[in-house]
Amino acid sequence: MPSSRSSRSVLPGFGLSLGFTLAYLGLIVLLPLAAAFIKTAGMSWSDFVAATTSPRVLASYRLSFGASFAAAAVNATFGLVVAWVLVRYSFPGKKIVDALVDLPFALPTAVAGIALTAIYAKNGWVGSWLDPFWASAVGRLDAALPGVAWKEWLGVKIAFDRPGIFIALTFIGLPFVVRTLQPVIEELEPELEEAAATLGANRWQTVTRVLLPELFPALLTGFAMAFARALGEYGSVVFIAGNQPLHSEITPLLIITKLEQYDYRGATAIAVVMLVTSFVLLLLINLLQKWSRRYHRV
Amino acid sequence: MKRFLLLAFLASVAVGSAAETSLLNVSYDVTREFYKEFNPAFAAEWKRRTGATLELKQSHGGSSKQIRSVIDGLGADVVTMNGVTDVDQLAKAKLIPADWAARLPHGSVPYTSTILFIVRKGNPKAIRDWSDLARPGVQVVIPNPKTSGNGRYSYLAAWGYALRQPGGNDASARDFVRRIFANVPVLDTGGRAATTTFAQRGIGDVLLTFENEVALTIKELGADAVEGVVPSVSVLAENPVVWIDRTVAKRGTAAAAKAYLEFLYSPAAQELAAKHGFRPSDPAILAKHAARFPALPLFSVPEVFGSWEKAQTVHFADGGVFDQIYARR
Numbered sequence: 001m002p003s004s005r006s007s008r009s010v011l012p013g014f015g016l017s018l019g020f021t022l023a024y025l026g027l028i029v030l031l032p033l034a035a036a037f038i039k040t041a042g043m044s045w046s047d048f049v050a051a052t053t054s055p056r057v058l059a060s061y062r063l064s065f066g067a068s069f070a071a072a073a074v075n076a077t078f079g080l081v082v083a084w085v086l087v088r089y090s091f092p093g094k095k096i097v098d099a100l101v102d103l104p105f106a107l108p109t110a111v112a113g114i115a116l117t118a119i120y121a122k123n124g125w126v127g128s129w130l131d132p133f134w135a136s137a138v139g140r141l142d143a144a145l146p147g148v149a150w151k152e153w154l155g156v157k158i159a160f161d162r163p164g165i166f167i168a169l170t171f172i173g174l175p176f177v178v179r180t181l182q183p184v185i186e187e188l189e190p191e192l193e194e195a196a197a198t199l200g201a202n203r204w205q206t207v208t209r210v211l212l213p214e215l216f217p218a219l220l221t222g223f224a225m226a227f228a229r230a231l232g233e234y235g236s237v238v239f240i241a242g243n244q245p246l247h248s249e250i251t252p253l254l255i256i257t258k259l260e261q262y263d264y265r266g267a268t269a270i271a272v273v274m275l276v277t278s279f280v281l282l283l284l285i286n287l288l289q290k291w292s293r294r295y296h297r298v
Numbered sequence: 299m300k301r302f303l304l305l306a307f308l309a310s311v312a313v314g315s316a317a318e319t320s321l322l323n324v325s326y327d328v329t330r331e332f333y334k335e336f337n338p339a340f341a342a343e344w345k346r347r348t349g350a351t352l353e354l355k356q357s358h359g360g361s362s363k364q365i366r367s368v369i370d371g372l373g374a375d376v377v378t379m380n381g382v383t384d385v386d387q388l389a390k391a392k393l394i395p396a397d398w399a400a401r402l403p404h405g406s407v408p409y410t411s412t413i414l415f416i417v418r419k420g421n422p423k424a425i426r427d428w429s430d431l432a433r434p435g436v437q438v439v440i441p442n443p444k445t446s447g448n449g450r451y452s453y454l455a456a457w458g459y460a461l462r463q464p465g466g467n468d469a470s471a472r473d474f475v476r477r478i479f480a481n482v483p484v485l486d487t488g489g490r491a492a493t494t495t496f497a498q499r500g501i502g503d504v505l506l507t508f509e510n511e512v513a514l515t516i517k518e519l520g521a522d523a524v525e526g527v528v529p530s531v532s533v534l535a536e537n538p539v540v541w542i543d544r545t546v547a548k549r550g551t552a553a554a555a556k557a558y559l560e561f562l563y564s565p566a567a568q569e570l571a572a573k574h575g576f577r578p579s580d581p582a583i584l585a586k587h588a589a590r591f592p593a594l595p596l597f598s599v600p601e602v603f604g605s606w607e608k609a610q611t612v613h614f615a616d617g618g619v620f621d622q623i624y625a626r627r
Binding site for chain 1: 360362363387442444483484485491495498499500501614621624
């Protein structure tokens with residue numbers, strides 16, 4: 001892989017374009033983030049620790065990161081299937097299905113939240129049968145495997161409980177995985193699979209040894225984007241979460257709660273913790289992606 | 299040429315600000331309909347008094363969001379809110395003097411409201427009073443007291459009720475409020491969202507909300523779906539109004555802003571408030587609409603909790619009683 005500067009590009013202008021890149025990122029991304037850090041800098045260390053590590057805030061980190069991770073993982077799995085089908089097969093109505101994928105991008109999140117709540121509430125189309133089913137399933141799990149607070153972890157309802165949060169986060173994250181994978185799958189030629197088959201690989205081996213390693217970096221990118229999006233999501237989740245302290249309160253809600261009390265510093269302190277954690281996680285995912293690319297392309 | 303254009307521009311700005319005849323009223327969510335009717339009435343009155351046309355603009359949203367915008371520089375001439383704590387924030391930011399409440403009659407509160415109940419038709423769980431909300435098996439929908447004025451008043455009303463019971467003290471009140479919130483299945487962030495949860499999603503046996511929202515919800519859903527319940531006692535929800543000294547001084551709108559707020563106390567405006575479900579501060583007009591506004595003893599927050607600031611820091615600040623109630627569950 002050629003390094004960035006040594007290969008001479010046909011087009012000049014590295015200095016200029018890099019200048020624009022840095023100025024643009026600085027203005028659009030770093031400046032607002034810096035404001036959060038500056039606001040927090042006015043706090044004493046003990047205030048900062050108190051604001052960001054109270055039991056309620058810690059519970060919300062666990063929920064926000066956990067639910068976002070679960071939703072992104074589900075999206076990575078099923079988004080891969082969707083992207084594969086959309087690239088490799090043609091079927092009537094494909095254009096419409098393809099356009100549907102983008103819908104969660106375009107829909108205002110509050111609309112998504114209200115629509116999802118209407119469907120999954122106990123008097124909604126899906127909630128009316130899924131709600132009792134979920135309650136009894138979790139109840140049985142609780143009886144079969146005591147010692148784990150299943151009802152606490154999985155919730156006993158769909159809407160207004162943890163499953164609702166997971167559903168909302170899955171909904172908003174789907175397009176990220178599909179749209180990152182599609183161009184990569186388009187570049188994978190079907191000959192690759194044929195070659196694998198002629199060399200004696202069975203179907204399972206073709207998928208796990210030939211296709212997945214090629215798709216893995218893009219899959220990770222899609223996962224990371226869906227995860228990051230889910231972490232910051234507020235609008236759709238608050239309608240469906242039930243917002244019970246220590247149980248179904250997401251971190252962005254706590255930030256808003258602090259703002260409602262005119263506690264700007266407390267709000268930005270939590271925001272800073274979220275920012276730093278997400279940045280570290282995204283950096284790790286990027287490194288993992290780089291590693292997997294190097295590992296698989298000898 | 300450029301300089302000429304600049305001068306022309308500056309001149310037009312100067313003329314524009316000299317002939318400034320607009321007022322911006324920054325208010326909370328549910329006063330929209332009331333001020334839509336009140337504003338033309340005041341504009342007509344102002345024209346009659348001064349001969350000048352006054353353009354009235356309104357801005358509505360969640361109350362603390364609105365106050366934050368004003369503190370951050372939204373040029374509001376007047377602010378009409380649903381809680382004293384929010385207006386106190388403006389005083390803290392030095393936009394208005396600390397004694398703002400004394401500048402207009404009734405502590406700058408032209409109309410009030412209170413917290414009442416809505417239950418399902420026929421009242422299947424027989425909910426008559428605050429004590430019924432703490433019964434096991436009753437589901438109560440209250441928005442989050444930390445994010446909505448609505449929830450804050452409901453919480454304080456429950457606490458005040460418990461204090462008034464025989465042998466009531468802070469410990470018993472705390473236990474009572476804890477039992478009520480143990481019955482709350484959903485803590486919505488705002489009053490309207492809570493109404494939706496109760497009305498559209500079919501969650502809960504009883505919804506606690508402002509009197510004007512009760513009337514609106516019953517009208518919306520029909521009397522065959524829900525009914526109102528008046529508890530034995532409730533809290534007085536004050537709706538303070540204030541002109542923003544810093545803005546009106548800069549824009550030269552002090553006289554108009556003051557007249558605007560004073561007009562809220564006129565019989566015509568008090569009638570309008572009653573029409574929109576707010577309790578008029580004028581006793582004669584309140585008595586006239588006694589059928590719409592059930593007589594029940596109302597205690598004010600300072601009466602029971604000392605002051606708004608105290609209620610706020612003791613109960614709703616981080617780590618306060620409301621947080622502790624949840625931590626112990």
